[in-house]
Amino acid sequence: MPRMRPIPAIGQARGVSSPDARDVSAVLAFVARVEETQWLRDVDGFVSLLAPQAVWTTAFGRQIVGAPAIHAFTAAVLPNLFRDFQALYDVERITFLHADVVAVNVRQIPVDAEGNRRPGEDEGRPLYILRRHDGAWRIVVAQNTTHQNEKIAAQQRAVDEATSGETHAHE
Template identity: 40%
Template sequence: MDTAESARQTDIEAITQVVATLEHAQQNELPDEFVGLFRADAIWTTGHGRRLFGREEISAFTHRVLPGAMKDSTATYEVEYVLFIRPDVAAVKARARYWTHDGEPVGNAGSPLYVMAKEDGHWRLVACQNTEVIDV
């Protein structure tokens, strides 16, 4: 593996860790950990279409809805594909699955898209949208 391939793999691992941290924050209802993943000027569209602009608005929403959100179920996230738009910008396609605490699937899967930027050596969420997957 050459240096460029090695750097790319390191970035994919770091991006995957951001998604794992997002999962951890949601599963454990940690709004500050969740919000800390976003760039200050990030935008986020929730799975129900609510548009949030900037970390402050994302924080207010997350602090209102995340505590108690996992009382009946939880979510897991799997990175499916990473497209590097530039070496420091990536579009990340993930698959979200929702589960009861007994491991039974709940509802439809989610299909989040995370655009991330690498700043000061850290990958941050910049523009995100979660979409419910409905089989037609």
């Protein structure tokens, strides 16, 4: 039975017409395909989702340029280093930047082979920039960021402290 996925927020840049429901469905299906290729350790299937000139930045900050280089990297890590890692991909937001360009924010949830949340592992927060070419969406830029709860909370406390002084100074 397919799992229920959350409904993502949909946005659009100024001047971009409202997205068509078919485009939203196609983007959701695209991200589901990314998830599937990762689960299957399908390097060729994954790389087929990239534009030839794609730029990929890993969660650790390594930048890889071009589908051939991304293929070589993925072939080395996906079936070997990440063989025990699985993740569910939930699209949180789709922003249409142009009729043929979208930004897709994804929540990447680490799970075991049965789909149960893996405690103690950080989630990922990939951002994919997709471009439609000849009717098919392809990743042109991807940035995966590790979601670090403690550092985010510390950052927010610092922001709150910095802005609370500003509020009092203007009263």
